[in-house]
Amino acid sequence: MVTSKKATITVNGRIIEWEDGMTVKRVLEVMNYTFRMLVIKVDDRIVKKDDYASFPIPTGADVKVIHMVAGG
Amino acid sequence: MDVQGLKSRHTLLKEYAYTRGDIDRGYNNRTLYVNLSENSVAEKPVSEEMKEKFIGGKGFGLRLLWDGTKPNTKWDDPENEIIISPGPVAGITQYSGCGKSLVVSISPLTDLVIDCNVGGYFGPYLKFSGFDALEIQGKAARDVILVIDGTKGTVCIEEAPEEAQDSHILAEQLTEMYADDETDKRNVSVVSAGSAANFTRIGMLNFSWYDAKRKKVRIKQAGRGGIGTVFRDKNIKALVVKIEGIASNLNHVADLPAIQERGRRFAREMKELDHLQAHMKEVGTAHLMEIMNDYDLLPVHNFKYGAHDDTVKIDSHHLKKRFTQGIPDGCWVGCMMSCCKIAEDFKPRTGPYAGQVVDVEGPEYETAAGVGANCGIFDVDVLLELNFYCDTYGIDTISFGTGIAFAMECYENGIIDDEITGGIQLNFGNAEASLELIHQMARGEGFGVTVGQGVRQMKRIFALEYDANAQFLQDIGMENKGLEYSQYVSKESLAQQGGYAMTNKGPQHDEAWLIFMDMVNKQIPTFEDKAEALHYFPMFRTWFGLMGLCKLPWNDVEPEDNAEQDEPAKVPEHVDNYVTVYNSVTGKNIDKRELIRQSERVYNFQRVFNLRRGYGRREHDAQPYRAAGPVTMEEYESRLERYDQQMKEIIGVDPEGKTPEEKLAITREYREGLYEKLLDAVYKRRGWSRDGIPTIEHLQSIGMDLPELIDTVKLYLG
Structure with missing residues (x-):
């Protein structure tokens, strides 16, 4: 999934490659997280939905994308 | 008329x-x-x-x-x-x-x-x-x-x-x-x-x-x-x-203004947030179709797979075009969630009502997934027709979908043939076959009656009369306790495997739906974490059934600040609403802990009821292997990278050089072992013995030490 030399971030415990200019929106695309009812924290800081497209993800960030339960 | x-x-x-x-x-x-x-x-x-x-x-x-x-x-x-x-x-x-x-x-x-x-x-x-x-x-x-x-x-x-x-x-x-x-x-x-x-x-x-x-x-x-x-x-x-009519306070509640105030809060959430969240007013639970597909959770071909390219043909965008919009669709007065969608003026093309103009209640997610994707059928018109006939003939769409899917897999494996099916070619994707079987069920004739006996009976019949491999049928027959699974793939969520197979009545998702918490969010990594979730959520959701409440308003829309709460998965503000509504109806004064206790009493009563009938033990919480992992090589190979990676990184075995059969066996042994450990953890958390029997001490602690319950559990506790 990732080579050891590249910069990475952790998303829900999974290590993925970091991309230059990566935003929350891009993380969701990479992970194919299409569900709408999300709580997103970047290094424990909550990111509002309006900021997904602009909130920068630093290298090494710990991103938590909490999917709320719906349906079911 | x-x-x-x-x-x-x-x-x-x-x-x-x-x-x-x-x-x-x-x-x-x-x-x-x-x-x-x-x-x-x-x-x-x-x-x-x-x-x-x-x-x-x-x-x-x-x-x-x-x-x-x-x-x-x-x-x-x-x-x-x-x-x-x-x-x-x-x-x-x-x-x-x-x-x-x-x-x-x-x-x-x-x-x-x-x-x-x-x-x-x-x-x-x-x-x-x-x-x-x-x-x-x-x-x-x-x-x-x-x-x-x-x-x-x-x-x-x-x-x-x-x-x-x-x-x-x-x-x-x-x-x-x-x-x-x-x-x-x-x-x-x-x-x-x-x-x-x-x-x-x-x-x-x-x-x-x-x-x-x-x-x-x-x-x-x-x-x-x-x-x-x-x-x-x-x-x-x-x-x-x-009745004579509905009035505002026929329940003669203790505190109507308090209920009204919570009701207004909830109505505001629906008005302001539903279109940003689950779109319940527009498409109901069908919004889950594309979501489940994206997360590899939508059952396809009898739960073999979790996604299919053709799901796009039956997703909520297509269903929305069939649902009437702009008219409230509550199934009870005053419900602002209003998710009970209807496809009006539909003309079936088969059966006794062919060509007539009828209305179709739904399809909801479970129906679209069950009679559609799980059977390899990706045609909205067929979904609507099967939905209509299931309803008017009085058939459960979930058991119908899971049962047909099982029969299709048996047909494709040569376990049943055209002679047995009466000439129906029961391949995945054959919509005409599914439609013919439903009409046979209504007429009481043909192979449809066999399918209508449910997966457990089909397994018995196919093994006894057609010499099928009973173990294979057990592995692929998606039933537990005799009830057909509802429509979520649980292979990658151990907690959801418990959420299905540890239920009192059989694998229906209304006790616990933990897939996102477990598989996606990784919020409950340990057995103890999963056991806690498999205690809290089944107890909490049991409470809806004690009250006469719908589950959907609990978490299919959530307050704007829910994310900032300590335990957002529980939707604390809505839990508080429920406590308030109950107290305001009855005049009692419970809190959220007593809410769980109320459920726990009834939940344990039901478990002992099962015991009284000769069930309700560990062996009855066993799951078909397909709920836990890949049964066949085609399943394994369809997610080869995932399974090989898990074998290497989690099981600690290098898949390199292993035969396909060895890989299947190693994966199976590991996953079956995990489920046994989960049973241990959950039983302990629920106050049950290792055999899944409520202990006398637990029944006493929750105030449910009724003599008839104590007498029953004593027979099994040794």
Whole structure:
């Protein structure tokens, strides 16, 4: 999934490659997280939905994308 | 429609008069007992202890069923009962989702107690007519209807030979028959099954209401476990209830303003947030189609896979085009979630109603996933037609979908052939085959009747009569306790495997849906974490069934600041709403911990009820392997990278050089071992023995040490 030399971030415990200019929106695309009812924290800081497209993800960030339960 | 002609053919078998009285803080303090073998009717008082221990709804159903049956009562014995109970909160119109009733019986599929949570107006109207539950026992000699007329204070058993059996006609006939005029139709509700409930074990019940805006009779389904089959076995054609009308406080609650205030808060959330969240008003639970597909959770080809490229053809965007928009779709008065979508003016192309203009209630997610993707059928028109016929024939769409998918896989594996199916080529994706089978179920003929017996019976028949490999059938037959799985792939979520197979009634997702918490969010990594979730959520969700509440308003829309709460998965503000609503109805003063305790009492009662019937132990919580992992190489290879990676990184075995058979075996041994450890952890958290039996100490600690329960568990605890 990732080579050891590249910069990475952790998303829900999974290590993925970091991309230059990566935003929350891009993380969701990479992970194919299409569900709408999300709580997103970047290094424990909550990111509002309006900021997904602009909130920068630093290298090494710990991103938590909490999917709320719906349906079911 | 000549309903007077139909009515003139009725024969009155029994008329019972009663005095209605007022509801006191959510309770009538009596239930209604009807025996169809004896044509007798009686009232039963509700004791304070019954309210304290069993609350209402499913709790009342379980208590009455325990008392009315013996440990060896079978589903088709006259003494089996059908109990419908709305719960103390049911009938509230100021908070959303308060119109549910719970239906309880001994299931023809599981030989256990089954319970269904259903909308429509029957439950609240039963309550407004003077009863906290309807308990039906015995068998009528010929088709009867039971009419509870709250306007007159009468209960009548009438032979009704001429009315239709299929629900979309029958509910309309009886609504018109018992309403005084067009305006009065809204005061009538009907419960009915359909012609396929006569011949299958997957029969369900439709609960009606009159949609005054559309001037149509609508129906919601008590789907799981074959209660429609029991209903028809008792020769019940329909139940009818009639009231004078709905008023703002028929429950005579303790604090109406407090309920109104919470109701307004919730209504605001729906107005402001639904279009940003689940889109329930527009598409109902069907919004999950594309989501489940994206997360590899949508069952495809009998749960082999979790996604399919053609899902895009049946996703919520396509379904939305068929659903009428802009008219409120609540299945009870005052519900702002309003998610009960309907596809109007649909023309089926097969069966007895081909070419007629009908309405289709749904499809909801479970139906679209079950009769669609799981059977490899990706055609919206076929989904609508199967949905319509399942409803009007009185068949559970979930068991139908999972059953057809199982039969299709058996066909593709050569276990059954054209001779057995009567020439039906039962390949995945064959919509014509699925349609033919549903009509066979309604006619009581052909291979459709075999499929209609459910997956467990098919496994038995295929092994005994067609010499099939019983272990393979066990591995791919998606049933536990005899009930067909509902429509989520649980392979990658150990917690959801428990959420399905550790249920009391069988694998229905209404106890716990933990896939996102577990598989995606990684919030519950340890066995103890999973066990805690498998304690809290089943107990919390059981509470809806005690109250007469719908689950959907709990978490299909969430407050804007929910993310900032300590435990957002529980939706704390909504939990607080529920505590407030309950306290404001009953005048009691519980908190969120006592809420769980109320459920825990009933949940453990149901577990001991299963024990009393010879089930309810660890062996009965076993799951088919397909719920946990890949059974076949084609499944393994379809997710090769995932499984190989897990083998290397989690199991600690290098897959390099391993044969396909070795890989399957290693994965299986590991996953089956995990499930056993989960059972240990969950039983411990629930206060049960390693064999899954509630301990005496636990029953004492939750205030459920009733003598009959202690006597039962003592037989097993050693």
